[in-house]
Amino acid sequence: MVREDLGLTGSKKGCGIGDCGACTMLVNGVATFSCMMLAIQADGCVVETVESLAENGKLNKLQQSFVDLGAIQCGYCTPGMLMTATELLRRNPHPSEKEIRLALSGNLCRCTGYQKIVDAIKAVAGE
Numbered sequence: 001m002v003r004e005d006l007g008l009t010g011s012k013k014g015c016g017i018g019d020c021g022a023c024t025m026l027v028n029g030v031a032t033f034s035c036m037m038l039a040i041q042a043d044g045c046v047v048e049t050v051e052s053l054a055e056n057g058k059l060n061k062l063q064q065s066f067v068d069l070g071a072i073q074c075g076y077c078t079p080g081m082l083m084t085a086t087e088l089l090r091r092n093p094h095p096s097e098k099e100i101r102l103a104l105s106g107n108l109c110r111c112t113g114y115q116k117i118v119d120a121i122k123a124v125a126g127e
């Protein structure tokens with residue numbers, strides 16, 4: 001619904017069964033696999049997709065860090081990674097590497113080997 005009806009195509013459909021995290025959105029601030037949710041369950045909730053992250057038409061710090069540190073290859077997992085990392089950094093602005101890896105444990109990437117994604121989040125967390 002978000003992709004087809006609202007045209008917000010940033011969130012990706014991966015597995016469709018709650019295994020990959022490509023569809024992650026924030027629902028009332030909580031990272032949520034949207035493929036596991038009915039639209040009616042979001043009624044009255046604040047839903048944030050990757051489209052909400054840019055500031056004044058520019059990538060925000062976290063998005064730019066992903067670009068600068070090579071944390072994006074095919075990009076399919078990236079919107080979900082960004083939303084999961086956004087939630088983490090809001091509740092814990094200076095996470096350890098272990099906390100970052102734990103937060104990302106539900107988001108699969110088939111390209112980067114994860115280290116660059118962790119580095120990109122650490123770079124923002126270290127500011």
Ligand code: FES
Pocket residue numbers: 012013014015016017018019020021022023024033034035036
């Ligand atoms: S599409 Fe894989 S968890 Fe939703």
Ligand code: FES
Pocket residue numbers: 071072073074075076077078108109110111112
């Ligand atoms: S960058 Fe390709 S799946 Fe993560």
